[in-house]
Amino acid sequence: MPTFTPDTFHGIHAIVYALFDAEERLDRAAMRRQVQACLASGVHGMAALGLATEVAKLTEAERRTVMDWVAEDTAGRVPLAFTIFGSSVAEQIAQVRHAERSGADWVILQPPAAGAFGAAEYIRFFGRVAEATTLPVAIQNAPAFFGRGLTADEIRELVLQHPNIQLIKGEGPVVDIAGLIERTEGRVPVFNGRGGLELVDNLRAGCRGMILAPDCIDHAVVAYEAFRRGDEEAAERAYQAMLPAAVFSMQGIENLLCYGKRLFGARAGIDIHDRAPALRPVAAGEAMVARFAKALGPLGGL
Numbered sequence: 314m315p316t317f318t319p320d321t322f323h324g325i326h327a328i329v330y331a332l333f334d335a336e337e338r339l340d341r342a343a344m345r346r347q348v349q350a351c352l353a354s355g356v357h358g359m360a361a362l363g364l365a366t367e368v369a370k371l372t373e374a375e376r377r378t379v380m381d382w383v384a385e386d387t388a389g390r391v392p393l394a395f396t397i398f399g400s401s402v403a404e405q406i407a408q409v410r411h412a413e414r415s416g417a418d419w420v421i422l423q424p425p426a427a428g429a430f431g432a433a434e435y436i437r438f439f440g441r442v443a444e445a446t447t448l449p450v451a452i453q454n455a456p457a458f459f460g461r462g463l464t465a466d467e468i469r470e471l472v473l474q475h476p477n478i479q480l481i482k483g484e485g486p487v488v489d490i491a492g493l494i495e496r497t498e499g500r501v502p503v504f505n506g507r508g509g510l511e512l513v514d515n516l517r518a519g520c521r522g523m524i525l526a527p528d529c530i531d532h533a534v535v536a537y538e539a540f541r542r543g544d545e546e547a548a549e550r551a552y553q554a555m556l557p558a559a560v561f562s563m564q565g566i567e568n569l570l571c572y573g574k575r576l577f578g579a580r581a582g583i584d585i586h587d588r589a590p591a592l593r594p595v596a597a598g599e600a601m602v603a604r605f606a607k608a609l610g611p612l613g614g615l
Contacts, residue, residue, distance in 0.1 A: 315416075315417070315418040315419070315448060315449070316389045316392070316393075316416070316418055317391075317392040317418045318418075318449070319419065319449045319479045319480055319502060321392065322357075322358060322392050322419070322480065322502060322504075322521060322522070323357055323502075323521050323522050324356070324357025324358065324521075324522040324523075324534070324537050324541075325356050325357055325358075325522055325523055325525060325530060325533045325534045325537050326356060326357060326358030326359065326360050326391075326392070326394070326504065326522060326523070326524045326525070327351035327354075327356045327358070327359055327360065327524075327525060327526070327527045327530050328359075328360040328361060328363045328365050328366065328396075328506075328524050328525065328526055328527075329344065329347050329348065329351070329359070329360070329361045329365070329366055329379075329383060329526075329527065330347065330365055330366060330367075330526060330527070330570075330573075330574045330577060331366045331367045331368075331370070331371065331379070331588070332344050332347060332574075332583065332585070332586075333586045333587070333588050334586055335586050337586065337587075337588045337589065339371075339375055339378060339379070340586075341382065343583050343584075344379070344382050344383070344386070345382070345386050346581060346582075346583060347527060347577075347581065347583070348383060348386035348387060349386065349613065350527065350581045350612045350613035351527050351530055351613065352387070352390060352391070352613075353613035354527075354530050354531035354534055354612065354613040355531070355534045355538070356391060356530060356534060357391060357392075357522065357534075357537075358391045358392040358393070358394065358522075358524075359383060359387045359391055359392075359393050359394070360393070360394040360395065360396065360421070360524055361379050361380065361383045361394075361395055361396070362376055362379060362380070362395050362396040362397070362398060363396040363421070363423075363453070363524075364566050364569075365526040365569065365570070365573075366379065366396070367570060367588065368396065368398045369398070369426065370588050373404075373407075373408075376398065376408065376411075377408075377411045377415075380395050380411055380412055380415040380417070381415055383395075384415040384416045384417070389416070392418040392419065393416065393417050393418050393419075394417060394418065394419045394420065394421055394451070394524075395408075395412040395415070395417050395420055395421070396420070396421040396422075396423060396453065397409055397412070397420050397421065397422050397423065397442070398423060398426075399425065399426075400425045400426050400427040401425065401427075402438060402441045402442055405422065405425070405442045406442055406445045406446075409442065409445060409446050409448070412448070413446065413448060417448060418448070418449070419448055419449040419450065419451060419479075419480065420446065420448050420449075420450055420451070421450075421451040421452075421453050421480075421482050422439055422442055422443070422450060422451070422452055422453065423453045424438070424439075424453075425438060432463055432464070432467045435463060435467075436463070436467065436470065436471050436474070439452055439471060439475070439478070440471065440474060440475050443475045443477055443478050444475065444477075446477070447477065448477075449477060449479040449480065450475075450477050450478045450479065450480075451478070451479070451480035451481060451482045451504075452468065452471065452478060452480075452481055452482065453482040453484070454468060454481060454482070454483055454484065454485075454493075465492050465493045465495075465496035465497070466496055468481060468493065468496075468497065468501075469496050469497050472497060472500075472501050478501075479501065479502070480501060480502050480503070480504065480521075481493065481497070481501055481502070481503045481504070482503075482504050482505075482506065482524060483503055483504065483505045483506070483520075484505070484506045484507055485505070485507070486507075486511065487505070487511040487514045487515050487518050490503060490505050490515060490518055490520060491518040491519070494518060494519045494520075499519060502521040503519070503520050503521060504520060504521055504522050504523060504524050505520050505523055505524075506523060506524050506525060507563060508525060508526065508529075508559045508562055508563035508569065508573070509523055509525050509529060509533050509552075509555060509559050510556075510559055510560070510563055512533060512536055512537075512552050513536060513540060513545065513548050513549055513552050516537065516540045516548075522537065523537070526562075526569060526573055526574075526577070527577050527581075527612070528558065528562060528573045528574070528576040528577040528580065529555035529558055529559055529576075529609065530612070531609075531612055531613060532551050532552070532554050532555035532609065533551075533552075533555060535547075535551040536548045536549075536551035536552045536555075539551060554608075554609070555609065557605065557608075558576060558605040558608075558609060561601055561605065562576065567591075567592040568592065570591065570592065571587075571591065571592040571593070571594055571598070572594065572598050572601070572602055575594060575599070575602045576602050576605055576606055576609075577612070579602055579603065579606035580606050580609060580610070580611055580612035581611075581612045581613070582611075
């Protein structure tokens with residue numbers, strides 16, 4: 314049984330990077346250190362296997378390994394989510410089954426990587442996967458990254474048809490997220506991402522929280538906690554401290570995986586190795602990483 318329920322989900326959730334060793338193998342020690350740094354920073358939830366985890370580069374066995382590792386290291390201290398990757402209903406359900414066994418509190422469904430179809434097909438697809446589990450389900454709606462997605466009205470229809478679709482993971486500008494919250498009448502908690510861009514305004518718009526890669530996660534937690542206690546000036550200061558680095562990293566997913574991951578590594582004391590194919594860093598980018606890491610300070614007290 315899940316330890317947490319959707320009514321308790323809030324705040325800043327960290328979605329882990331896939332960390333590799335020099336031989337491009339998943340690095341167990343680095344992955345554990347990453348979770349520890351996030352928990353020490355006060356995150357309100359942990360997640361894995363989204364775009365930041367380079368899920369498309371992982372084998373099915375590796376995706377299950379990441380679930381097991383992150384579940385073990387989180388140890389029930391905060392809500393735990395796994396993004397479900399797969400090109401068919403059967404493949405996604407198989408991943409959901411392992412998430413259930415690993416102790417996930419919720420799962421996040423992505424549109425299948427195969428093809429591009431109309432909204433009705435995605436609604437049927439998500440519905441069949443959601444019906445196969447008793448875990449709370451979220452839909453990740455990121456048309457800018459996936460090239461396909463649902464409108465606010467289509468998400469509303471999906472949620473009405475399938476009661477255990479209880480959350481939305483958005484990846485869009487705050488004005489789009491505000492429209493989604495309005496169209497779903499605030500009945501479905503919405504989390505945004507995008508590296509924390511527009512963080513405070515997302516909270517003002519009614520977002521339950523943000524799901525972010527961990528390079529600036531500690532500053533995002535400070536901003537959220539300040540907003541939560543009604544100190545919007547302090548929230549804006551914490552957000553402004555992380556904003557230049559967030560803008561630098563969020564020039565696209567490959568840029569995040571190259572430079573955002575290196576920023577995290579510099580702050581957490583972890584050597585970063587890429588798994589090919591990958592965007593390789595250039596001297597100017599590495600200099601910016603070093604400057605941002607110095608300005609932001611060590612991560613999670615490390």
